Amino acid sequence: HPFRQAQFLVSANRLAQLPADSGAEVAFAGRSNAGKSSALNAICDQQGLARTSKTPGRTQLLNVFPVGDPARRLVDLPGYGYAKVPEAMRLHWRGVIDEYLRTRASLKGLVLVMDSRHPLKEFDRHMLEFGAASGRACHCLLTKADKLSRSEGLRTLAAVRKELAAFAPDATAQLFSSLARTGLDEARARVAHWLGI
Numbered sequence: 001h002p003f004r005q006a007q008f009l010v011s012a013n014r015l016a017q018l019p020a021d022s023g024a025e026v027a028f029a030g031r032s033n034a035g036k037s038s039a040l041n042a043i044c045d046q047q048g049l050a051r052t053s054k055t056p057g058r059t060q061l062l063n064v065f066p067v068g069d070p071a072r073r074l075v076d077l078p079g080y081g082y083a084k085v086p087e088a089m090r091l092h093w094r095g096v097i098d099e100y101l102r103t104r105a106s107l108k109g110l111v112l113v114m115d116s117r118h119p120l121k122e123f124d125r126h127m128l129e130f131g132a133a134s135g136r137a138c139h140c141l142l143t144k145a146d147k148l149s150r151s152e153g154l155r156t157l158a159a160v161r162k163e164l165a166a167f168a169p170d171a172t173a174q175l176f177s178s179l180a181r182t183g184l185d186e187a188r189a190r191v192a193h194w195l196g197i
């Protein structure tokens with residue numbers, strides 16, 4: 001699969017440091033510690049590509065990973081709403097992420113990563129509503145599915161899909177586990193489609 005070619009390009013602290021806003025980009029968004037960086041690594045089959053950590057707040061910049069071609073990129077976003085980061089930094093990141101999501105023309109899709117044990121928290125709903133309102137496609141990864149039994153996983157997926165139908169009807173959802181490597185093909189297919197590969 002093409003994601004094996006993904007490489008780190010840049011950590012941007014401001015939008016001006018991002019590559020030119022052309023081609024296609026897919027961003028991984030979600031609450032702190034949800035498993036965004038781990039999901040990106042699993043999709044790319046490269047363990048150390050994006051930094052992961054047990055400590056929430058690990059990803060602090062917009063990290064950009066071209067997939068083979070500089071015009072096709074994955075972006076690992078910092079987690080939203082981590083209370084132990086200093087207030088000024090939290091506000092800075094909120095501003096940068098909001099502006100990125102609002103203005104980035106090459107952003108073709110959002111992968112919304114949620115811990116399958118705690119899906120659809122306030123931030124997630126905000127992101128899905130934003131996606132629906134702005135016409136950004138959203139795909140939800142219900143990750144850490146290895147923590148749920150098979151039946152709990154299926155029940156969670158059905159409940160999330162039902163809720164999505166009510167307020168973000170174009171959004172899609174799947175079970176995922178970076179650890180158990182489940183749901184990879186489905187996630188890759190979605191992201192590849194957005195990137196045009």
Ligand code: GTP
Pocket residue numbers: 030031032033034035036037038039051052053054055056057058059060077078079080143144145146147176177178179180
């Ligand atoms: P921030 O960048 O800090 O917002 O975090 P993140 O959303 O990028 O999460 P990250 O990928 O760093 O993972 C956070 C923690 O969850 C780490 O301890 C991971 O090992 C763990 N984790 C991630 N994915 C999975 C998974 O599928 N299953 C299990 N059991 N643990 C996971």
Ligand code: MG
Pocket residue numbers: 036037038051052058059076077078079
């Ligand atoms: Mg991260």
